[in-house]
Amino acid sequence: MSKKINIKIIAAELGVSPSTVSKALKDSHEIGRETREKIQAFAKLYNYKPNSLALSLRNQKTMNIGVIIPQITHHFFTRVISGIESVANQKDYNLMICVSKDLHEKEVKNVEMLTNGSVDGLIVSIANETLEKGEFSHFQRLVDEDFPLVFFDRVAPNLKGDKVIVDDETGGYNAGKHLIEKGKNRLAIITTPEHVTVGVMRERGFKKALDEQNKYYNQNYVIRVEEKFDIEKQIDQLFQLKEIPDGIFAVNETYAAIAMKCTMKRGMQIPRDMAVIGFTDGVISKLTTPTMTTIAQHGYNMGNKTAELVLQRIDEKENEKLPYQTVVIQTNVVEREST
Amino acid sequence: MSKKINIKIIAAELGVSPSTVSKALKDSHEIGRETREKIQAFAKLYNYKPNSLALSLRNQKTMNIGVIIPQITHHFFTRVISGIESVANQKDYNLMICVSKDLHEKEVKNVEMLTNGSVDGLIVSIANETLEKGEFSHFQRLVDEDFPLVFFDRVAPNLKGDKVIVDDETGGYNAGKHLIEKGKNRLAIITTPEHVTVGVMRERGFKKALDEQNKYYNQNYVIRVEEKFDIEKQIDQLFQLKEIPDGIFAVNETYAAIAMKCTMKRGMQIPRDMAVIGFTDGVISKLTTPTMTTIAQHGYNMGNKTAELVLQRIDEKENEKLPYQTVVIQTNVVEREST
DNA sequence: CTGTTAGCGCATTCAA
DNA sequence: TTGAATGCGCTAACAG
Numbered sequence: 001m002s003k004k005i006n007i008k009i010i011a012a013e014l015g016v017s018p019s020t021v022s023k024a025l026k027d028s029h030e031i032g033r034e035t036r037e038k039i040q041a042f043a044k045l046y047n048y049k050p051n052s053l054a055l056s057l058r059n060q061k062t063m064n065i066g067v068i069i070p071q072i073t074h075h076f077f078t079r080v081i082s083g084i085e086s087v088a089n090q091k092d093y094n095l096m097i098c099v100s101k102d103l104h105e106k107e108v109k110n111v112e113m114l115t116n117g118s119v120d121g122l123i124v125s126i127a128n129e130t131l132e133k134g135e136f137s138h139f140q141r142l143v144d145e146d147f148p149l150v151f152f153d154r155v156a157p158n159l160k161g162d163k164v165i166v167d168d169e170t171g172g173y174n175a176g177k178h179l180i181e182k183g184k185n186r187l188a189i190i191t192t193p194e195h196v197t198v199g200v201m202r203e204r205g206f207k208k209a210l211d212e213q214n215k216y217y218n219q220n221y222v223i224r225v226e227e228k229f230d231i232e233k234q235i236d237q238l239f240q241l242k243e244i245p246d247g248i249f250a251v252n253e254t255y256a257a258i259a260m261k262c263t264m265k266r267g268m269q270i271p272r273d274m275a276v277i278g279f280t281d282g283v284i285s286k287l288t289t290p291t292m293t294t295i296a297q298h299g300y301n302m303g304n305k306t307a308e309l310v311l312q313r314i315d316e317k318e319n320e321k322l323p324y325q326t327v328v329i330q331t332n333v334v335e336r337e338s339t
Numbered sequence: 340m341s342k343k344i345n346i347k348i349i350a351a352e353l354g355v356s357p358s359t360v361s362k363a364l365k366d367s368h369e370i371g372r373e374t375r376e377k378i379q380a381f382a383k384l385y386n387y388k389p390n391s392l393a394l395s396l397r398n399q400k401t402m403n404i405g406v407i408i409p410q411i412t413h414h415f416f417t418r419v420i421s422g423i424e425s426v427a428n429q430k431d432y433n434l435m436i437c438v439s440k441d442l443h444e445k446e447v448k449n450v451e452m453l454t455n456g457s458v459d460g461l462i463v464s465i466a467n468e469t470l471e472k473g474e475f476s477h478f479q480r481l482v483d484e485d486f487p488l489v490f491f492d493r494v495a496p497n498l499k500g501d502k503v504i505v506d507d508e509t510g511g512y513n514a515g516k517h518l519i520e521k522g523k524n525r526l527a528i529i530t531t532p533e534h535v536t537v538g539v540m541r542e543r544g545f546k547k548a549l550d551e552q553n554k555y556y557n558q559n560y561v562i563r564v565e566e567k568f569d570i571e572k573q574i575d576q577l578f579q580l581k582e583i584p585d586g587i588f589a590v591n592e593t594y595a596a597i598a599m600k601c602t603m604k605r606g607m608q609i610p611r612d613m614a615v616i617g618f619t620d621g622v623i624s625k626l627t628t629p630t631m632t633t634i635a636q637h638g639y640n641m642g643n644k645t646a647e648l649v650l651q652r653i654d655e656k657e658n659e660k661l662p663y664q665t666v667v668i669q670t671n672v673v674e675r676e677s678t
Numbered sequence: 679c680t681g682t683t684a685g686c687g688c689a690t691t692c693a694a
Numbered sequence: 695t696t697g698a699a700t701g702c703g704c705t706a707a708c709a710g
Contacts, residue, residue: 001657002484004455006687017697022689047480051456053396054687057702062392072420073622078412085411085438089445094452099424099435106428113433116343117390117703141386145341208523257626264628278703287596289628298427319341345703356681361705371679393703396686456687 005046014042025050056117065093065310066114066122070102070154075282076251076299077125080152083303084123093120108138121148121310126156132195146321148313150199152306153198160314163326164306168201169296171331174201175249175277176209178293182339184247184275188221188238190255198226202251202279208224222244225255236262246274247339257288260338275290275339279331289301302329340659344385353381368669375589395456404649405453405461408491409441414592414621415476415638416464422642423462439466449479456487456577465495471534485653485660491645494535502653502665503645507540510634510670513586514541514616515586517632520553521678523586526576527560529594531583537568538563541590541618560584564594575601586678592619596627599677614678618670629676641668 007025010241011018016035024039025048031039040050056062057128065088069077085095089097096119100107107127114122122142130136136156142149143160152164172337179187189206191200203222210217220241225234238245250256256278270276271289278292280298285292305327316322341647346364350357355374363370363378364387370378394664395401404427408416417433418642424434435458436486439446446466453461456481461481469475475495481498491503525580528545533537542561550557564573577584589595595617602613609615611631617624620638644666655661 001486004484007689008687018687019689020689020696023696026689029533030695035695049451049455051396051687053392053401053456054702055689057390057396057686057704058688058690060702072411072424073414073417074623075412075414078417081411082438094435094437096433098433099421112388113391117392145343147340147341159417254622254626261626261628283414283593284623285628287593287623288598288626317674333697346705347703357703358682358705359680362680366707369679374679390703393686394705396702397684397704397706458698 005048006051007048010039010042010046010048010055013327014039017247034270054079062118062120063093064096064119065307066110066119067095067097068100068107068110068114068122069097069125070125071101072097072099076153076280076297076301079281079299080125080306082302083300083305084307085303086300086308087304089310093311100130102128104133104135106127111138113141115142115147119195120159121150122150123306123310123315126154128154128196130199131156133203148316150306150308150309150313152302157196157197160324162309164302164309165326165328165329166198166290166297166302167328168198169205169208171279172202172205172207172249172251173209173296174331174333175241175279175295176206177213178277178333178335178339179247179249179275180209180213180215181273182247182271185215186218186243186245187215187220187247187249188218188245190224190225190238190248190250190259192251193224199251204250207247231255232258232262235259237260239266244268244274248274249279250276251279251281253292253294254281256292256294257339259286260288260290260292271337271339276337277333285334285336288338293336293339294334295317295331296331296334297331305329343390344387346387349381349387351376353378363477363572365561371501401457401459402432403435403458404646405449405458406434406436407439407446407449407453407461408436408464409464409466411436411438411440415492415619415636418620419464419642419645422644423641423646424642425639426643426646426650427503432650436660439469441467443468443472443474450477450481454481454486460489460653462489462491462635462645462649464491465493467493467535470495470536476657477647487649487655489645489648489652491641494536496536499663501648501663503641503648504665504667505636505641506538506667506669507537508544508547510618510636511541511544511546511588511590512548513544513670513672514618514634516552516675517616517672517678518586518588518614519548519552519554521586521610523614524554525557525560525584526554526588527557527584529562529564529574529577529589529598531585531590532563532565538590541588545588550645570594571597571601574598577601578605578645583607587613587615588618589615592621592623592631592633593629593632595619595677596623599627599629601630610676610678614670616678623673624673627677630677632678633673634670635673637668644668 003148046170107174278294437449489501617633621638
C-alpha cells in the first residue's frame with residue numbers, strides 16, 4: 001500500500017514547517033494569504049485528509065459513538081441503529097457497531113475495545129448471557145468512571161446509568177386488552193425464558209389485562225420458547241391441548257408469524273377461530289397473510305432518543321452532572337387483519 | 340468523566356520510567372521479575388488497558404476493518420455482515436460499520452472517514468445513487484494507492500479491485516427454469532430499475548431461460564419497481580392485464596411477498612393459479628403462507644469470503660501482489676410451497 | 679536490568 | 695507572518 005500524504009510531507013515539499021501547514025489548512029489568519037493558498041492548493045491536489053487517529057489522540061475526542069447489540073440480524077436492532085445513526089450523523093458523529101452475539105465474553109471484549117480510546121460514548125443493549133449470569137462488572141466500571149453510557153431495550157435493573165426502554169408492560173397489557181375486546185376468551189402467550197426482562201414485562205402486562213377482565217390465566221397457555229430447540233414444535237403445543245386457545249399474544253414478530261402458520265396448518269381461520277397479535281417493529285407483519293396486528297415498538301424513535309442521551313452525556317461538563325434518566329418509549333396497537 | 344489510567348501514571352505512581360512499565364506489561368524478560376510483577380499487579384488492580392488509538396498510531400495498524408453498506412435494515416446485508424464478523428473476529432479484527440443510505444455523498448464521506456487511518460481495509464457494497472451517477476473516483480483513489488478494498492454484491496464493472504458477487508444471472512436463469520418446469524407459461528418478472536446491476540443480471544438470466552424454452556418474453560410482464568412510489572400498486576399492474584401471468588419471479592423477498600399478497604387478494608390460489616419465486620437470504624420466505632420458494636443467496640458465505648479477501652490484501656507484502664479476484668457465490672433453488 | 683530518546687500525525691503555545 | 699517545541703499514549707532502539 002502506497003503511503004498516505006501527511007502534513008510533514010506537504011511541509012517538506014513546500015519548504016515550510018509542519019505547523020505552518022497545519023495552520024494554513026484550517027485557514028488561520030496567522031498565516032500569510034499567499035502561503036496559505038499555496039498550501040491549500042497543494043493539499044487539495046494531493047487529496048490530503050488529516051489522519052483521524054492522530055486527531056483523536058491529540059484532541060482526546062474521537063467523534064465516534066460505540067454501539068453494542070446482541071444480534072445484527074434482528075430487525076428491531078437495525079431499526080434502532082438507524083435511529084441512532086440519524087441523530088449521530090447530524091452532529092458529525094460516526095458509529096462503531098459491534099455485535100455480542102448474545103455472548104457475555106464477546107460483550108466484555110467489545111466494551112473494552114471500544115472504551116479504550118476508540119469512542120466518546122457507548123450505547124448498549126445487553127447480551128442475553130450477561131443478563132442470565134447477572135454479571136455486569138464491565139458496565140459497572142464504566143459507570144464508576146462516568147463514561148458516557150446509555151442502555152436501550154435490554155437493560156439491567158440494578159445498574160445505574162441512562163436507559164431507554166419500551167413500555168413493555170403497557171404494551172403487553174394493551175395486547176391482552178385488544179384480544180379481549182375482540183371477544184376472545186382463551187388467551188395464550190408465547191414468550192421468552194424468564195431471564196429476558198422484556199419478555200417478562202410484556203407477560204406481566206398481559207396478565208394484568210386478563211386479571212382486570214376476570215379472564216383465567218391458564219398456565220398451559222404460556223409457552224416459553226427456548227430458541228435452542230425447534231420453535232415451531234414448542235408453539236405447536238398450544239394446538240395439542242384439549243381446549244385450544246382462541247387468542248395468542250406473541251412477544252415478537254417471528255413467534256407470532258409461526259403461531260399464525262400453526263393455526264392455518266390446522267385449518268383454523270384467522271381471526272375467526274384464532275386471533276394473533278405480535279410485538280415488533282418489523283417487516284414481516286405487513287407481509288403475512290393475513291397481515292398481522294402488532295404492538296408497534298418504534299425502534300427508530302428509540303434510537304433517536306438513545307443517541308440524544310449519549311450526546312448529552314458526552315457534552316456534559318464535569319460539574320453539572322444530570323441525574324440518570326430512564327426514558328420510556330410508548331407502544332401502540334397497529335390493528336391489521338389477524339385480530 | 341474521570342481520566343483513564345495510562346502508562347505514564349503507572350510509571351509515576353511506581354517510581355519507574357514509562358518504558359519500563361511498557362515492557363513489564365508485555366512480560367519482557369528485560370525487566371526484573373520483582374519490578375515486573377509489581378507493575379503487573381498494579382496495572383491489574385487499576386484495570387489498565389492500553390489506549391487503542393495510541394497503539395494504532397504507533398503501529399500503523401488498527402486491527403479494524405471498515406464496512407460500508409447501503410442499508411442496515413436489509414436482512415441480506417446483515418447476513419453478510421455476520422459472515423464478515425465471524426472471519427474478522429477469528430483474526431482479532433473488529434468491524435466499523437457505516438451506512439451510506441444509498442446516497443453518494445454519504446458514501447464518499449464514509450470512505451474518507453474510514454480510510455484516514457481508522458481501518459486497515461475496507462469492504463463496500465456500493466450505494467444505488469453512486470451506481471446511477473457512475474461516479475467512482477472515491478474508490479478509484481483507493482485502488483490507485485493499493486488500499487485493501489473488496490466490493491461485494493453491488494459492484495462497479497469498470498472499477499478494478501477484488502469483488503465477491505452472487506451469480507445473479509444463473510440465479511435468474513434457474514428461477515425461470517423452475518417456473519417453467521412447474522408448467523407455467525406466462526412468466527412475469529418483478530425487478531429493479533436498470534441501474535441496479537443485480538436486478539439486471541437476474542433479469543438477463545431469467546430471459547435466457549425463457550428464450551431456451553421458447554417462452555415469449557412479454558414486455559407487459561416486466562415490472563421495474565421504483566421504491567419511491569407505492570410498491571404494491573406497481574406490482575398490482577400485473578393483475579390488471581387482460582392475460583394475467585401464471586408465474587412470477589421477483590428479484591427480492593419483499594417484492595415476492597407482496598406479489599403473493601396481490602395474488603391472494605384476487606382470490607387466486609398459490610401455486611395453482613400463480614407460482615411465485617423470490618431471490619433472497621431472508622427471514623420472510625419461511626413465514627409467509629404459503630411458504631415461499633426462493634433462490635438462496637448465501638449472504639453469510641459471501642461475508643466469509645469477502646472478509647478472507649480483505650485480510651489477504653491486508654497481509655499482502657508490497658512485492659508479491661496478487662491479481663484482482665472476482666469470487667462468484669453460487670445460488671440454489673430452495674423449493675417451498677409457493678411453486 | 680532500567681531509563682532516555684524519538685517518533686507515529688497532528689495542533690497549540692510560545693518564541694522569533 | 696512563520697517556526698520550534700511540546701505532548702496526546704505508546705513502543706522500540708539505544709544508552710547506561
